[in-house]
Amino acid sequence: xxxxxxxxxxxxxxxxxxxxxxxxxxxxxxxxxxxxxxxxxxxxxxxxxxxxxxxxxxxxxxxxxxxxxxxxxxxxxxx
Amino acid sequence: xxxxxxxxxxxxxxxxxxxxxxxxxxxxxxxxxxxxxxxxxxxxxxxxxxxxxxxxxxxxxxxxxxxxxxxxxxxxxxxxxxxxxxxxxxxxxxxxxxxxxxxxxxxxxxxxxxxxxxxxxxxxxxxxxxxxxx
Amino acid sequence: xxxxxxxxxxxxxxxxxxxxxxxxxxxxxxxxxxxxxxxxxxxxxxxxxxxxxxxxxxxxxxxxxxxxxxxxxxxxxxxxxxxxxxxxxxxxxxxxxxxxxxxxxxxxxxxxxxxxxxxxxxxxxxxxxxxxxxxxxxxxxxxxxxxxxxxxxxxxxxxxxxxxxxxxxxxxxxxxxxxxxxxxxxxxxxxxxxxxxxxxxxxxxxxxxxxxxxxxxxxxxxxxxxxxxxxxxxxxxxxxxxxxxxxxxxxxxxxxxxxxxxxxxxxxxxxxxxxxxxxxxxxxxxxxxxxxxxxxxxxxxxxxxxxxxxxxxxxxxxxxxxxxxxxxxxxxxxxxxxxxxxxxxxxxxxxxxxxxxxxxxxxxxxxxxxxxxxxxxxxxxxxxxxxxxxxxxxxxxxxxxxxxxxxxxxxxxxxxxxxxxxxxxxxxxxxxxxxxxxxxxxxxxxxxxxxxxxxxxxxxxxxxxxxxxxxxxxxxxxxxxxxxxxxxx
Numbered sequence: 278x279x280x281x282x283x284x285x286x287x288x289x290x291x292x293x294x295x296x297x298x299x300x301x302x303x304x305x306x307x308x309x310x311x312x313x314x315x316x317x318x319x320x321x322x323x324x325x326x327x328x329x330x331x332x333x334x335x336x337x338x339x340x341x342x343x344x345x346x347x348x349x350x351x352x353x354x355x356x
Numbered sequence: 357x358x359x360x361x362x363x364x365x366x367x368x369x370x371x372x373x374x375x376x377x378x379x380x381x382x383x384x385x386x387x388x389x390x391x392x393x394x395x396x397x398x399x400x401x402x403x404x405x406x407x408x409x410x411x412x413x414x415x416x417x418x419x420x421x422x423x424x425x426x427x428x429x430x431x432x433x434x435x436x437x438x439x440x441x442x443x444x445x446x447x448x449x450x451x452x453x454x455x456x457x458x459x460x461x462x463x464x465x466x467x468x469x470x471x472x473x474x475x476x477x478x479x480x481x482x483x484x485x486x487x488x489x490x
Numbered sequence: 491x492x493x494x495x496x497x498x499x500x501x502x503x504x505x506x507x508x509x510x511x512x513x514x515x516x517x518x519x520x521x522x523x524x525x526x527x528x529x530x531x532x533x534x535x536x537x538x539x540x541x542x543x544x545x546x547x548x549x550x551x552x553x554x555x556x557x558x559x560x561x562x563x564x565x566x567x568x569x570x571x572x573x574x575x576x577x578x579x580x581x582x583x584x585x586x587x588x589x590x591x592x593x594x595x596x597x598x599x600x601x602x603x604x605x606x607x608x609x610x611x612x613x614x615x616x617x618x619x620x621x622x623x624x625x626x627x628x629x630x631x632x633x634x635x636x637x638x639x640x641x642x643x644x645x646x647x648x649x650x651x652x653x654x655x656x657x658x659x660x661x662x663x664x665x666x667x668x669x670x671x672x673x674x675x676x677x678x679x680x681x682x683x684x685x686x687x688x689x690x691x692x693x694x695x696x697x698x699x700x701x702x703x704x705x706x707x708x709x710x711x712x713x714x715x716x717x718x719x720x721x722x723x724x725x726x727x728x729x730x731x732x733x734x735x736x737x738x739x740x741x742x743x744x745x746x747x748x749x750x751x752x753x754x755x756x757x758x759x760x761x762x763x764x765x766x767x768x769x770x771x772x773x774x775x776x777x778x779x780x781x782x783x784x785x786x787x788x789x790x791x792x793x794x795x796x797x798x799x800x801x802x803x804x805x806x807x808x809x810x811x812x813x814x815x816x817x818x819x820x821x822x823x824x825x826x827x828x829x830x831x832x833x834x835x836x837x838x839x840x841x842x843x844x845x846x847x848x849x850x851x852x853x854x855x856x857x858x859x860x861x862x863x864x865x866x867x868x869x870x871x872x873x874x875x876x877x878x879x880x881x882x883x884x885x886x887x888x889x890x891x892x893x894x895x896x897x898x899x900x901x902x903x904x905x906x907x908x909x910x911x912x913x914x915x916x917x918x919x920x921x922x923x924x925x926x927x928x929x930x931x932x933x934x935x936x937x938x939x940x941x942x943x944x945x946x947x948x949x950x951x952x953x954x955x956x957x958x959x960x961x962x963x964x965x966x967x968x969x970x971x972x973x974x975x976x977x978x979x
Contacts, residue, residue, distance in 0.1 A: 285363050289370040292394050296378040296387055308390060315397055322364065322408045323444040327452050331400070334460050339393065346467040347386065350474040372669070379662060392665040399672045406680040440559075448679065451628055455672060458635045462661065462668075465639060469646070469658045476651050486655065 371398030396459035415443035505616035516605030537583035577969035656730035667717035674710035719751030732798030741838035773813025779806030784914035819895035826888035833877035859927035867927035878916035
């Protein structure tokens, strides 16, 4: 019973931490955790099919795109 | 209103405000895009919390959901009024599925634009990229 | 006669299918050209022959709603997605498909034909058609998001740094506005339980006083409307989009923005019909847009930037018509949108021709155009008269009706605003005309191999249409007025 409230708090906290964090790689990992907790929240709100889609897109596809973009924008930076 | 639903709306509010702040105030271009992602997540959470029914069940019917195959503790759900009054409201779930896909495609276009802008300016700072415009 | 229920969604589905096909055939120039020209003829043909009516997707009819159990406020609801096609949609669709056809013909006339580019034009045509036809508010939202992506794709195809920055800024603010429209829809769904616009308007009328949650929904939806149409806080972003795209694409983008403005304002008025503060808020933002757009247009020294500020200020004038709020003013606003997209399309096509022939659009470097291309100069002079509201052209009819509507509604000061905007537009564009066509001594060499026969044919057809609408306005105006009266706002 308490687990859902802990998950809600984790979603809010990790969203805040993802944008305060200076290093972008850590920020994307925290964002992945937040998307996955959001998928679990969707399951507790009785929307299991949406939870599956959010888990795939938000926790696998979008962080993958972010990491590719981050790699292309820091590789070869000359400082 | 059920406290879980209220807490869920408040979390969605925190997500939207955080995303909006990141989108408008952050200097790094990738942080702005993370903020855009968070705004979309907050809007989806609002939509799904609207459809929640406390103590209800997921309205997905298995294909052998008929009188001889249903376990006895679910047999009351074979009546339509019982089913409809205890299931969660599933229309917002269709809206959220569409919105997740729209959000993902918009985000991928924004990431591609960020990569191209980095190649021209060699910096991720929005201040330096947009300093000449009015 | 042809079956009505299949032709209405065909106006949305067929451009999407053709876009996928043309995208697949990328880099096979002859096939792309052939398929594009055939599909353009079909796209113009379909809105003309379709009869008025509604289309119910999957055959879901209007059924009872069990008000005691479901607590809905109305006894009958639509059970599926509905598209409705009336007289205003017909006129707007015909104008939109004709201008899209002209843009695609101009794009096909160049040396390099790209299937992806034409696919994006077709997707934006499909989205704008769906926005005008949809009677379901979530379907409308999905197509606004698709339209943002398609328009950004058209702008960044120029592959210039400024266009990348313009596209990025457009998408950043597009996220905010898309989220606000979605939150407004979510709040309306939570309070009233309905997504169909006809049902929502009946439910809100039946509910008496507007629910406080629905008031938040109004403000969120109005914010989305301001972004989609390019009004006051977002006018700079729209101007960046217009000036950084190729001018023939800007001719298409401004048509889509004005028609989305009209469609979304009609939706807002239908859903929130009893709410008087909405019209005042819309009027305030519209007046700001008119003033700021015309003042900025007078200061510009580059042709495309000047035309984009004029386009934004004219969109503000259409929104002034909606903001005044009486049936006469709304009909005059819609009529002005139609007239204005035709004149602005002529000016943007002329800008495209100037860019191709003289390779620059900076006004100081151009000159002596009348000796090289006298026909284009003459048509630009006529287009300046057309857009400023000089009789016998079409904007005279619509601006006269706007001034009359403002006086009848008790705000004659807005008539003064309309006249001042006309004067400012005339001064800005006639300055551009002088600098391009009459001033001696160009500093650039002329590209003599650009004949521009297609451009000349297109702008002559458009200016003759403006003249025809100006001489016989009631053919277009009367169906619009009857439609607005039947809305009952």
